[in-house]
Amino acid sequence: MQKKFEINILFGGQAGDGIRQLGTLWAKLLAKRGLYVFLYDDYPSLIRGGHNFSIVRAANYPVETHKDQVDLIVALDLETINRHHHHLSEKGFILSEGKTSQGFSLPWSKTVKEAGVPRIMKNTVALGSLAKFCGISFEELSQVVKKLPQAEKNLEMAQKGYNLIPQTISLPSLPEEKRFLFYGNEAIALGAVAAGLKFYIAYPMTPASSILHYLAARRETFGVNVIHPENEIAAVLAALGSAYTGSPAMVGTSGGGFALMVEALSLSAQAEIPITFVECQRPGPSTGVPTYTMQGDLEFVLHAGHGEFPRVVLAPGDAFQAFYLTALALSLAWRYQIPTFILSDKHLSESLFCQNLPEKIPQISYKKWHKKDEYQRYSFEEDGISPLAFPGDKRAVVKATSYEHDPFGITTEEAEMIARMQAKRLKKENLLLQETEKLLETKGPERVPALVCWGSSKGAVQEVCKALGLRFIQPLVLRPFPKRALEKALAPASKVIVCETNATGQLAKLLKYHDLEVDEVILRYDGRPFTTDSLKKKVEPLI
Numbered sequence: 001m002q003k004k005f006e007i008n009i010l011f012g013g014q015a016g017d018g019i020r021q022l023g024t025l026w027a028k029l030l031a032k033r034g035l036y037v038f039l040y041d042d043y044p045s046l047i048r049g050g051h052n053f054s055i056v057r058a059a060n061y062p063v064e065t066h067k068d069q070v071d072l073i074v075a076l077d078l079e080t081i082n083r084h085h086h087h088l089s090e091k092g093f094i095l096s097e098g099k100t101s102q103g104f105s106l107p108w109s110k111t112v113k114e115a116g117v118p119r120i121m122k123n124t125v126a127l128g129s130l131a132k133f134c135g136i137s138f139e140e141l142s143q144v145v146k147k148l149p150q151a152e153k154n155l156e157m158a159q160k161g162y163n164l165i166p167q168t169i170s171l172p173s174l175p176e177e178k179r180f181l182f183y184g185n186e187a188i189a190l191g192a193v194a195a196g197l198k199f200y201i202a203y204p205m206t207p208a209s210s211i212l213h214y215l216a217a218r219r220e221t222f223g224v225n226v227i228h229p230e231n232e233i234a235a236v237l238a239a240l241g242s243a244y245t246g247s248p249a250m251v252g253t254s255g256g257g258f259a260l261m262v263e264a265l266s267l268s269a270q271a272e273i274p275i276t277f278v279e280c281q282r283p284g285p286s287t288g289v290p291t292y293t294m295q296g297d298l299e300f301v302l303h304a305g306h307g308e309f310p311r312v313v314l315a316p317g318d319a320f321q322a323f324y325l326t327a328l329a330l331s332l333a334w335r336y337q338i339p340t341f342i343l344s345d346k347h348l349s350e351s352l353f354c355q356n357l358p359e360k361i362p363q364i365s366y367k368k369w370h371k372k373d374e375y376q377r378y379s380f381e382e383d384g385i386s387p388l389a390f391p392g393d394k395r396a397v398v399k400a401t402s403y404e405h406d407p408f409g410i411t412t413e414e415a416e417m418i419a420r421m422q423a424k425r426l427k428k429e430n431l432l433l434q435e436t437e438k439l440l441e442t443k444g445p446e447r448v449p450a451l452v453c454w455g456s457s458k459g460a461v462q463e464v465c466k467a468l469g470l471r472f473i474q475p476l477v478l479r480p481f482p483k484r485a486l487e488k489a490l491a492p493a494s495k496v497i498v499c500e501t502n503a504t505g506q507l508a509k510l511l512k513y514h515d516l517e518v519d520e521v522i523l524r525y526d527g528r529p530f531t532t533d534s535l536k537k538k539v540e541p542l543i
Contacts, residue, residue, distance in 0.1 A: 005172050006059035008070040009130075010087065012080030015043065015050050018123040019076070023054030025127055027352055029136065029144045030058045031181050034174025038459070039352035040066040040529070045206075045290040051079055060172060064318050064353065064459030068533040074126055076108070093168070095129055104133075106164050112157065121157045124148070128161025135170035138162050180356055184348040184456075185210040187319035187357065188278055191326030192250050193222045196364035199242040199249035201227045201235045206290045207346040208252040208280040236261040236275070243273050244400050246390035248330060248364050252278035255297045256287065262304045265339055269309035271400045272378065272386070272425070274333035274340075274366075277301075278326070281345035283527045292527030293346035295455055298506040301341055302479050308422070310429040312340040312436065313479040317458025319353035324361055325439075325476060331362035332435075336385060336428045343478070347501075347529040348456035371395050376407040380420065384427030433480035440485045441474040449543045450493035452518075453500060454478065454507050460530035461499050464539055467532075478507075483514045495519045497542055501529060 011023045020041050027037040035058045044050035055066045069089050075081045075096035088094065094103035108125045112118075124145060131141040141158055148154045182190070189211050192200070202212045216226040225247075229235050232253055239249035253261065258279050268275045279301055283294040301313055312332050316322040322344065329340040369375055369387035375396035379386045386407075389396040399409025404421060406412045412421075441458075443465065450471035453461040458474050465472040473489050475482055490496055496519050498508040503525040508518045522538050524530055 002060060004059070004061060006057065006061075006063070007072065007171065008055060008057045008067050009072045009074060010053055010055050010070045010080075010084055011074045011076075012051065012053035012084060013076030013123075014079070015046065015048060015052050016120065017052070017076045018120045019052040020054055022074070022123040022127055023056050024352065025144050026130065027056050027058075027181060027354075029131065029141065030056075030171070031179035031354055032140065032143065033136075033171065034177035034179065035060060035172070036062050036179060037181065037352070037354045038063045038066055040347075041350050043291055045292075051083060053080065053084065058171075060174060062354075063463075065463055065530070065532055068531045073103075074130055076122060076126060093133075095126070095133065095165075104129075104165055106161075108161065111160050111164070115157065115160070117153050117157060121154060124154045124157040125161035125164075128158035128163075129165045131158075132162045132165050133168050135167045179354045181352055181354055182319040182323075182357070183210065183350060183352050184316075184319055184322050184344060185280075185350065186214055187322040187353070188252075188326045188342060188344065188349070189214045190357065191323035191361065192276070192330060193224055194323070194361055195327035195330040196248055197224055197250055197330060198247040199225045199227065199239065200252070201229065201239045201242070201249060202252040203229060203232045203235050203257060205232075205254045205257045207282060207293075207349040208254055208257075208278060208344075210350070211252045211278060232257040232260040233264070236264040239275055240264060240268055240271070240273050243275055244271075244391070246388075248274070248334060250276040250278065250330065252280065254280050254282050255284050255300065258297070258301070258304070266305040266307055266309070267402050268339045269305060269307065269311070269425070270402050270404070272337040273400060274337050276326075276329045276333050276340045276342065278342045278344060280349045281343070283525075289527045291346065293456070293529055294502055294525060294527060295345055295457070295500050295506070296502045296525075298343065298454075298478065298502070298510070301343055302510075309425055310336070310338050310432060311479060312338065312432060312477065313343055314341065314439070314477055315343045315455040316348065316476065317441075317453075317455055317474060318348070318355060320355045320357060321458075321476065322348065323357045327361035327363075330364050332432065334364045334366045336432060337366070337388070338428060343455060345456050345501075351456075369396065377409045378405060378421065378424070379407045380424060383431060384424045429480055433482070436477040436480060437482035437485045439476035440482060440489060441472070441476065442489050443472040444470055446471060446492035447494060449495040449497060450490060451539065452490075452496060452498045452507070452511070457499055457501060457530055460532050460535050463532045464536045467536060468539065468543065470539075470543070478510070481510065481514055483516070486511070486514075486516060490516060495543065497522060497539065499530065499535065501525060
C-alpha cells in the first residue's frame with residue numbers, strides 16, 4: 001500500500017505580486033506530476049494594496065480542502081512572515097528575501113531588477129526557487145512557465161530563481177496519472193455550456209465575476225453570447241428576453257445583486273419563462289465583506305420573490321458537483337419552465353479543485369408545441385407543463401405576461417381561472433421532488449454520529465468524517481426539500497451535527513422546520529471557510 005504523502009505551502013505577498021498566479025502555477029506543476037491539489041485564495045476587498053495569500057495543498061490522495069498548518073511559506077514580502085509564521089509546522093521552511101532562521105533568504109527582487117524585467121516576474125523567480133527546493137527538474141517547470149505571456153523572459157527568470165537554491169526535499173511523482181484542475185466558477189461555466197447555454201448575462205460582482213470573464217474570453221470557442229449590461233436588473237430582464245425567444249440564458253451574481261433581481265424572479269415564475277441564477281454568496285448584510293465567504297443566503301434564495309411558485313435550489317460542494325448541478329439546473333429550468341438556482345459561495349467559486357468532470361450530464365430540452373389547435377401558451381396539461389413556441393413561429397401567437405392570465409395569456413381576474421392557474425404552476429413541485437430528492441451524498445458507517453453540511457463546507461466536513469469514523473451527509477438539493485431521503489439517511493445516526501458557515505444555522509433551521517432532529521450545530525461566520533484542523537477540534541468534544 002502506498003504511503004500517504006502531502007505538503008501544504010502558503011504563498012504570500014502584496015496585491016500586484018501575482019500571488020494567485022504563483023499558487024496556480026505551482027498547483028498545475030504538481031498536478032502534472034500526478035498529485036492531487038487544492039488551492040485556497042485569500043485577498044482583501046481593496047482596489048489596490050493589501051496582503052494576499054494562497055494555500056496549495058498537494059497529496060497522493062484526493063484533497064478538497066486546505067489546512068491551517070503549513071509545511072512551507074513562500075514569502076514575497078516581510079508581512080507574509082509576520083502574519084503567517086505561527087501557521088508554520090515545527091519542521092517547516094520559509095523561502096523569502098528576508099533573514100530567517102527556518103529557511104533561505106533569496107535575492108528575488110534584485111534578480112528581477114538586474115534583468116530589467118517587470119517587477120511582477122518576481123513570482124516566476126520565486127517559483128523557480130521553490131521547484132529546485134522540492135527537487136523538480138527545470139524541464140518539468142518549463143512546461144508550465146512557457147505558457148505564460150512573455151514566455152521567453154519568464155523562462156529566463158524561472159531559471160535564475162532555480163539557480164539560487166540547492167535541492168532540499170524531494171516530492172513524489174505519479175506520472176501514470178493525469179489530473180485536471182478547475183476553479184469552481186470554471187466548472188459552473190463549463191457545466192452550463194455543456195448543457196446547451198446560449199446567453200450568459202451578468203453585471204460583475206465578486207465572487208461571481210470570473211464566470212463572466214471566463215465565458216467572455218471563450219465566447220467563440222463555446223458559442224455562448226456574453227453580455228455585460230449596465231446593472232443587475234438589466235441583466236436578469238435581458239436573460240428573460242433571451243429565454244422568451246428560445247435561447248437558454250443564465251445570470252450570475254452575489255447576494256446584493258440578486259436582491260435587485262428578485263422582482264424579475266417573480267416575473268419569470270408568473271410568465272413561466274425558464275431561467276437559471278448562479279448566486280455566489282459572500283458575507284453580508286449589504287456590501288459586507290466582498291472578497292470573503294459565507295453561506296448566509298440560503299433562506300433568502302429559498303424564499304425570494306412574491307407569491308407562491310416552484311423553484312429548484314441546488315448547492316454544489318466541489319467542481320465535479322458544480323459542473324453536473326449547473327447542467328441539471330438549466331435542464332430543469334427548461335423542462336419545467338421555472339427559475340432554478342445554483343447556490344455557490346466565494347470558497348467554492350474561487351478555489352481550485354483537482355477533479356475529473358462527469359462525462360454524462362443533463363441537456364436542455366423542453367416540451368415542444370405540435371400544431372393541432374390554436375396555440376395556447378399556458379394550456380392546462382396533466383403535468384402542469386405547457387408546450388413552448390417562440391416568437392417568429394407564424395403559426396402561433398406567443399404571449400408572456402406578469403399578470404394572472406388564461407391559457408392564451410390574456411389577463412384575468414376570474415376566481416376560478418386564478419385558482420386553476422395557481423394550481424397548474426404548483427403541480428410541478430411534486431414532479432420536481434420526485435426527480436431531485438435522491439440528490440444526496442452519504443459516506444461512512446451508519447450507527448455513529450453524522451455530520452450534515454451543504455455547499456462548500458463539503459471538503460472539510462468530509463475529511464473530518466473520514467478521520468473520525470463519522471457519517472457524512474450532504475443534501476445537494478435544498479428546494480424542493482428532500483425530506484424522505486434525509487429522514488432515511490439520518491435515522492440510524494446516534495447524533496446529528498450540522499456544520500455550516502453562517503451565524504444562524506440556516507440548514508439546521510430548515511431541517512428542524514421539516515421535523516428532522518438536530519443535536520448540535522457548528523458554525524463559522526468570520527468570512528473564512530472551515531479547515532480540517534479547526535473543524536476537527538470543534539467536532540471531537542461533541543462525539
